[in-house]
Amino acid sequence: MLELRPGCEACDADLPADLPGAFICSFECTFCHDCAATLQQVCPNCGGELLPRPRRVGAKLAANPASSQRVYKPRQL
Template sequence: MLELRPCCECCGTDLPPDSEAARICSYECTFCAGCAEATLAGRCPIAAASWSAARSARRRGC
């Protein structure tokens, strides 16, 4: 299971555990939907992969 961080790694926005705005890649990079879609153009800068909604991820420290 992927581990979701509690905040966006780009802008620092809080991402509550039940947030629909969290995006996570296969390397567990966590971003808010705004940064994932607009700032990062839908691609993770580390994994160079597309985002997944983070509904099934666990939480971890920011």
């Protein structure tokens, strides 16, 4: 199951699990739409492709909540 981190690693913008706009790589590094575009859809941590993160909604989100642990690594984008 995906961790669904709550914020962008580059700018710390909130990324709710039930809304679109988050992008992840295969290691679940997480970025907002704007930062992913600036990074040209390439993860700066592992070099992997950044793809839209699936959403988790309703009862599934209630039963399997998103992570509350933020990963913030400010970068010069």
